Amino acid sequence: MKPRRIPRSFFMRSSVTTIARELLGKVIVSGIDDVRTAGIITETEAYAGVGDRASHAHGGRRTERTEVMYARGGTVYVYLCYGIHHLFNVVTNKEDVPHAVLVRGIVPIAGLDRMKERRGGRMTTDGPGTAAQALGIHVRHSGSDLIDGPIRIEDHGHQVPDADIKVGPRIGVDYAGDDAALPYRFWVGRPDALLSR
DNA sequence: CAGCAGATTGACT
DNA sequence: GTCAATCTGCTGC
Numbered sequence: 704m705k706p707r708r709i710p711r712s713f714f715m716r717s718s719v720t721t722i723a724r725e726l727l728g729k730v731i732v733s734g735i736d737d738v739r740t741a742g743i744i745t746e747t748e749a750y751a752g753v754g755d756r757a758s759h760a761h762g763g764r765r766t767e768r769t770e771v772m773y774a775r776g777g778t779v780y781v782y783l784c785y786g787i788h789h790l791f792n793v794v795t796n797k798e799d800v801p802h803a804v805l806v807r808g809i810v811p812i813a814g815l816d817r818m819k820e821r822r823g824g825r826m827t828t829d830g831p832g833t834a835a836q837a838l839g840i841h842v843r844h845s846g847s848d849l850i851d852g853p854i855r856i857e858d859h860g861h862q863v864p865d866a867d868i869k870v871g872p873r874i875g876v877d878y879a880g881d882d883a884a885l886p887y888r889f890w891v892g893r894p895d896a897l898l899s900r
Numbered sequence: 901c902a903g904c905a906g907a908t909t910g911a912c913t
Numbered sequence: 914g915t916c917a918a919t920c921t922g923c924t925g926c
Contacts, residue, residue, distance in 0.1 A: 785909080831908075833909075
């Protein structure tokens, strides 16, 4: 199938969990350092804005870092975690509603040599920090546009059967009280099978 | 302003 | 299993 760019309307929808689930199987393409690298999304987490205690925007919090979460859907939000890892998020919903989807894992499909180089020789891309690093994503890309910017999301026709989609609580959000148990994490059961679909 | 915890990772005991 | 790396932002003195 010919790659098709995901339109802004996909990201502007109001259900962040639906978007997180539908992003599985889609392809992140980054044109950074004059090299094209790409990977199929295999794991995501939804962060549901002001009412979600696990979200950086909980309670309407606005800081220099989180300001881009309030942009319209289809904007890139990247933040530094533990002072080291650049975590890639997709902002969703309309302007001023700070929903976002964290991409936690990818299967590389283009620019593998460059990705491995960025990873210091390692090829694993199954964590939020490692996936972003392989794609060359940096906090300087926070605020860029997914439709026109250096980082885009496309549909390459990779099929993910419902039976192969797993759902569970988010990782590392124990501090979020009851919200820590919400089933907002989505992942592909057999990621390698994506390559042949 | 000091202290601490965090949407993590990888090296080392 | 333990722990350091090291930036952002919150809490409390």
